[in-house]
Amino acid sequence: MRTFLPMAAHVRGKRSAVTCALKCDNACLKATCNTSSNGYFRDIVDAKLSRRAVLGASAAGALALAVTTAPSPTAGSAAAAGHGTLKFTAIDPVQHEVDKFIVPKGYSWHPIVRWGDPLFPDSPKFDPENQSPEAQRRQFGYNNDFLSIQVDEADKNRALLFANQEYTNDEIMYPESMAAADKRAISREAHGLTVIELERRHKNAPWSVDVNGKKNRRFLIDTEYEFTGPAAGSDLLRTKDYPKGDKAQGTLGNCSGGLTPWGTVVSGEENFNSYFKAQGTSAADKRYGLDSEDSANGWENDVDRFDTNKPGYANEANRFGWIVEVDPWDPESTPVKHTNMGRFKHEGANVTISDSGHAVAYMGDDEKFDYLYKFVSKDKFIEGDREHNKKLLTDGDLFVAKFTGNSPKSEIDGSGDVPSDGEFDGSGQWLPLVKDGKSQVSGFSVEEVLVNTRLAADKVGPTKMDRCEDVEPNPVNGRIYVACTNNSDRGTSGKAGADEANPRTENRDGHIVEITERSGDHTGTNFDWTLLLVCGDPKQGDATYFSGFPADQVSPISCPDNVTFDSAGNLWISTDGAPDGIGYCDGLFKVTIEGRQRGRVEQFLSVPREAEVCGPLIHDEYRSAFVAVQHPGEDGSYSDQHSQFPDYVDSTDVRKGVAAMPRPTVVQVIKGQGNGGGKGKGNDKGHGNGNDKGHGNGKGKGHGKNS
Template sequence: MAPLRELLPMAGHVRGKRSPVTCALKCDNACSKAICNTSSNSYFRDIVGTQLTRRAALGASAAGALAIAVTTAPSPSASSATAKGKSLAFKAIDPVHHEIDEFVVPNGYSWHPIVRWGDALFPDSEPFDPENQSVKKQRRQFGYNNDFLEIQVDRSGDGNRALLFANHEYSNDAIMYPDSMDEKTKRAISREAHGLTVVELERRNAKTPWAVDVNGANNRRFLIGTEYEFTGPAAGSDLLRTRDYPKGDKVQGTLGNCSGGLTPWGTLVSGEENFNSYFRAQGKSEADKRYGLTNDASAYGWEDDLQRFDTNKSGYGNEANRFGWIVEVDPRDPESTPLKHTSLGRFKHEGANITIAESGHAVAYMGDDEKFDYLYKFVSKGKYIEGDLPHNLTLLSEGDLFVAKFTGNSPKSEIDGSGAVPADGEFDGSGQWLPLITDGKSQVSGMAIDEVLVNTRLAADKVGPTKMDRCEDVEPNPVNGKIYVACTNNSDRGTDGKAAADEANPRTENRDGHIVELTERGGDHTGTEFDWSLLMVCGDPKQGDKTYFSGFPVDQVSPISCPDNVTFDSAGNLWISTDGAPDGIGYCDGLFKVTIEGKQRGRVEQFLSVPREGEVCGPLIHDDDKSAFVAVQHPGEDGSWANQHSQFPDFVDATDVDAGVAAMPRPSVVQVLRGKGKDNGKPPKKDSNGNNGNGRGNGNGRDN
């Protein structure tokens, strides 16, 4: 592997607070390379027409951001029970400068790390010692760069037990290990720092923070050598066979995991996103180019250690085809085999989020996180049966796959790329779900069903969907049933002959992103027609950006850019975590609440800010416990072992020998709790490494 600084073509080109190191390690410098989607399908068809009525979708599942009982999956009709829920009360904080190494929360709240990179997960886990880290130690510790997060509270008892699931997207060897450690050892440890984690939590009561229970019976790490089973029509396909797995039925490991979701039956799904970063390939085929696979050395250099990461090697030509899937795990069965579902297609999955239609079918919404790629939907063949886990575990194995085409209702002349709102006062229109697979058959001319599923991008290109501005998290709202799509950004929109601005992606060089609100026609999640509007067009109005917040006064919103992950509180308000600051402004990333109903619709309020060079991932709102949770990824990303840029979450001085922790950044899961997080003045419980909980009190609040 080349020195990290030689892998930074985005240095000097990133905007806001985005790090060129993140670009190199997380997405293989995608913005500096040729656009993967050069297909000539119709980008977007603007028409003049009558504004369509948007109908509230019905039958949404209560799964998603809301905590569920560990023993019982939520009912598909549970949305009515949450409609009168209450949101967290707070006064919005000011944006925080990008060089500030603090975790900032509103006055009246405190923050508490639940689990950090290197923390013990089992009774035999060795204490975290970054100067002497090893493969053996990392296998029994929490992984690096946690992204998707779910915490399922057991409401069947006293409510003081829970199950945490997190995935680990990528690693940064430059700040994780001493310079004296040899590169091969670094790579080996980092492979084990990827994957997934399930760990049990405990607390004294709802006023105190959660802590890891290393004795939890369900604690588990999913490692680079963990076997996953393929399901669905492509399982066993010639396109998935390798020297190690000649039947094409299994694969070792999961890579590039980004967002995910909680299924209505209580399992977890996670999306394999930028898997191309891990492979060296010939890079000549249409499929290789479409998925960003090249013959350059990979970002991580794992091909120097394991032949399977070089698809030029004999017997490994299909290895990269075995990544880019939706993974499902049963967190309550530590002996279960995790699954990779081919029925949901292969692309750079941000994640998948599932609701149950009125018909009983499971419907998964998914975004392909690449410039000019697409929005997808899967509808299961089978129907959900409450309480029947073995049956429900088959729902993602067979069904219909669709890709979205958006049509605007404003004259093309009114969509000029500036982001100016059309004459009718909003960006909106109708859409179609175009079939790729229905009734177990390919609907794409010239492609067999396994070809559609393994090379889904190529299949979608042929049917003419809308090229979007990086669909990241896509989630159904458990209260109003609408679908919310976070389009993070696309600085190439409308440049150098690339797809022009359209009503669903209305800005040229869209650096700040936007949110699409999609309503299935007639409330039918299994249908093929929908209505849509833009909830917001992001940016900082005070800097003169053309923004839109559903008519809410732009001078009364918190500036927001690059929406990434979304979730909901029990009142149905949208919460957005960001991966980038408004163009040209160096703010730290944050978590934001957006009101979506009533006179306050479109109001954006910043709830928290993460430390220097970090990103907010996996937001959760447990408003019944007056808590919010985030996964803080890549704090101090631009540093080095000798010059660390962050001390989050421990904030210990290098000379503080009593702290027992190096002064270095550690990606962590954090709980933000109303109050100080203490129980009658008792000291916080010590964690698995013998450190106190590091709760930060009200002094971190910043008022507007």
Template sequence: MTLESPRRFLPMLNHVKGKRSAVTCALKCDNACAKDVCNPSNNSYMRDIVSAEYSRRNILGVGAVGALTLLLGANAVNQAPGAQAQGLSPAARAGGRLQFSAIAPVSASVDEFTVPKTYSWEPVIRWGDPLFRDTPDFDINNQTPESQAGQFGYNNDYLDILPLDEKNTRAVLVANNEYTNESIMFPPSMDPATVRAIAKNAHGMSVVELERKAEGFPWKYVRGAKLNRRITMSTPFTLSGPVAGSDLVKTAADSEGRTVLGTLNNCAGGTTPWGTILSGEENFNGYFKVTAPTAAQRRYGLTNSNPGRGWHLDEQRFDASTEEYRNEPNRFGYIVELDPMDPTSTPVKHTAMGRFKHEGANVRVNADGRVVAYMGDDERFDYLYKFVSRDKYIEGNRAHNKTLMANGDLFVARFRGNSESEIDGSGAVPTDGAFDGSGEWIPLTRNGRSAVPGMSTEEVLVHTRLAADAVSPTKMDRPEDVEPNPVTGRIYVACTNNSNRGVGSNTPADEANPRTQNRDGHIIEITETNNDATAATFNWNLLMVCGDPAQGDVTYFSGYPVDQVSPISCPDNVAFDSAGNLWISTDGAPSGIGYNDGLFKVQLEGADRGKVEQFLSVPRDAETCGPVIHDQEGMVFVAVQHPGEDGIWGNNTSLFPYDGTPAPRPSVVQVFRGKNGNGLRK
């Protein structure tokens, strides 16, 4: 996008429900909701297939049965499913160590970062903070492509903080930098070509070391630390897996089809048991010019309109209408693996895990040693996936474990409801008292080879959406973050929303997606058969159907009284505390009376199952991303993305993080207990 007013690119203007900005729709997902549904397949929906037979043997074969070993990184609880958090009292197991009184929703017109009264907050790092000693200090009026390449990127999404020492006083932070909003980043007098070059360097990922006095104290980032790194659109990536070297990914600049420059629109992610970061490439389609798009390209949202960012004006590879670069879009839409402990390492794009609009990927290690990753395709009516590695995890063998995602099999989910005949699209709970049922994982590859008739292995993994369409999985309401609970082993799927559900000829409601025009989203809880992560079948239920009961929304919170929950809408990212409680960050507050987005805790066990409590609220126009819960030391971290999105240069709707900069700066924020609490910065 050039520095023209963003409103010429806003077909969602006056059509967005709730508080989300039409600018966000334009910049983040290329106005996906204003366009035709990308999935026009006539897949059978759940009511049609409820009696269908699908052999377990044909799906996967008999998987290993036994207790699940969960190894989710240094900060996770390492326990078998069903185990209780060790060392916690019954009350602490239910509520977790992070005690607080829920805050009230904050009006969408208020530009504040709000936390409970006994907590304080301050940024860890902000857009433009210099990572290297020779990087210039941030100067919003004099940004250059070179300075941005050495500064923290824009619009941070997924993040994690990995400890580097036993005292927990040194750590490394990794964050995705998803997209840019040039209209509030730069003065309108700036040269458009320079703006485009800076914006490209503001995408990607950021790695930065942190330090602090002692555990429980706030972190400071370390300028010039040895692990600091920026991943930009110029960083080489290696393609792994069956697609590496395929004709489908070769271009004029890469005749071997094995090296890609950059990573695009990185959204959520996950941390592996071996300490690497998995990052999901999501809405890559909006960056490429395409004329006369093929059916495969249209399935991914590529159209014949010129992309507003204009990158094709500077780099020919973003003009996929040319023969030389028609395959360049095929080189994006993968799960990326980055080693934050080795700043000289080449990050990898794992083609065996499929190509779609990845929200992220989260890993657990099965009892038989194979690694399983869960993934959502963040588009209306797209699908839920899992990947099962061919090879096994070896404790302590980091070099080997870094190859695990390169080979394995990919599956897509089909849900069946127990009360399908009662689903009328209203969101009313069936007479059995729950939205629940069973499901199966349908193979797209088996033993590393295509399991889809008429498609080669390379075609399945490059055109994964088309491959999935062919086997009739369940069309979902934008499945975003998908994560296993480190205490119980159950899987939680954030379905953000789908206002097109049941509208016109679009797929109607089903028990796993029970609301027509599902504006507020829902959370699915999955239990793999026998707690075997490689199993071909699973059971499921809806933990919650989101919304604001006070505004008359039809909601469900696993039977918890709806008048005693914090209103919550559009669940996006999820995380867990040491007791196994679910934490949800939101992207689109409840419709009707607009609230700012926030972070919410949800209890999953006992009489308080389904209880939702709001912990924090982010500033005006912002989205809450990448929550990290270090409850044992009383700390929470979030990425504050696109604050002030609806403003323009000189007429800002937010000035977060309120440091004197005349424009908002997306930031990673830490929340902590302290004497100077009362909701104020320390």
């Protein structure tokens, strides 16, 4: 047993103690960051509010978010929806020890880019036994999360891929003989962001990396970012390296993100606290989970700025926890961190254009009992004026959400049973934190609201949530979908109990909240809400809810993490942690949200053992889906690997004589074979593995053999 895995005796189901240690610094075992006494979802015993009419489709520019297909780097809209969606027969749940990538019958899967793959003509070949920081800087980073693929309208066989590299799993990445300092140095370079040019032979062929792409770029630990907005230059952001407080170095813990209607990409800095050693005594340190213990990554042993006790670095941690915006079309551009969007553990941000023309971003703070936020730009979107639109996120209003349930409190008992009116629903308000450039929080300046957003939000009484992760507007029906992953502390001693929108105590499986802005415009301050799903496995006796769809006809689903939409507006959910008891591998699931089959969950794919599904993306017009497979085989070690994904071999890599390594990978799933090489096919149970054991790059035969 590893000594650094304090969650080993506490995790349940498939969730790994390694993920808890490396991704979020064992947050569930630590003191709850939010100890404020503000209200939870208050259950109102009054007449049920009338349901609001479904919003119309958002402005055309928002469609780019769903299909992430930008017509050109200067345009903000994509082709109109209506081409339907991917058709498939749902696969069965896959047992957690299975080391396969499984897709439906009739589909094949193809790795696009893996950890260590070259990105430039001079990139060294990946050699895990002789990896170096210099090599890693020129290669694809580790634990890819959010994905964006923008097809170039001028040449639809070329595209730009953007990916986050969130964190590293050092135990399975490096030989045991490698010095600890060398491992840390390589891992620092494996973090960050990547832009890659892609190419394909035709519209239904797999994508592959063009190492000669002029826009290929790595955003590294020493890349400079400019701060924008009211807190830029604040005393709270100044350090000895950047005494003006106008810039930051690097980005950390990048989880999900979004494609803007003007073709840039936004990325959320999430679990940044795990990279710092701090005093841990101030209210702000405690609220953000910063403490005096050695950090999970140990970088303070090598780089002074990761120890905020060191002279000149008291504010270094304040420089993380932001929304980052990158222009992938301009390799010379400077990335920015937007202070007006608040500082917290951003899962990501997703931007839509309201009917009034304002850019609106929805954001979740991914920690138990934290909040849901919204940003509304001051200026309006101008079609075709990309330089103007790139400034929309620098100035505007910031809100936090407060929800109210409409069922009697006695009917919300923590079991997850549906109340007597047949659904979990209610109304809500967007409470202002910053409005018209002025603080709306007593005792906080604008700068203080934005740098210490959690503390400011506590003051206005928003709703404590069960870990809001991805939050995305649906470009077809205009509603907002919030993935609440789980909250094992809900209803435990001294913690908030169940309420109508968090209806289960010790919520292990999570749920999906659906929000309808009441005014019909995303800039409004009132909304209605309902729960689309209360997740779990009905066959294990879990209290579940699928919007009235029969529970015995759905795929079991747990711990919803990232969401996206197809061109018909169906919701697609990737998971991080599968149901307890039997224990399944994580997967990607389609959920019907309109009509008689509303609430129907169908599993589309399953990832290998100990892996997580991230960054789902549906290009149904090209018969494709994409996922980022993160930390496959994470419970292993370098000498005892638990996965061989994606380069499955019989036993050893004959080139080096070492066990085949698991490598986080961006994967494309295509209906048919993609004419890209291997002959992956579905088996007679509908679990098509499509595994051509290689790169399916449309340029010749696949590398390796079918598995």
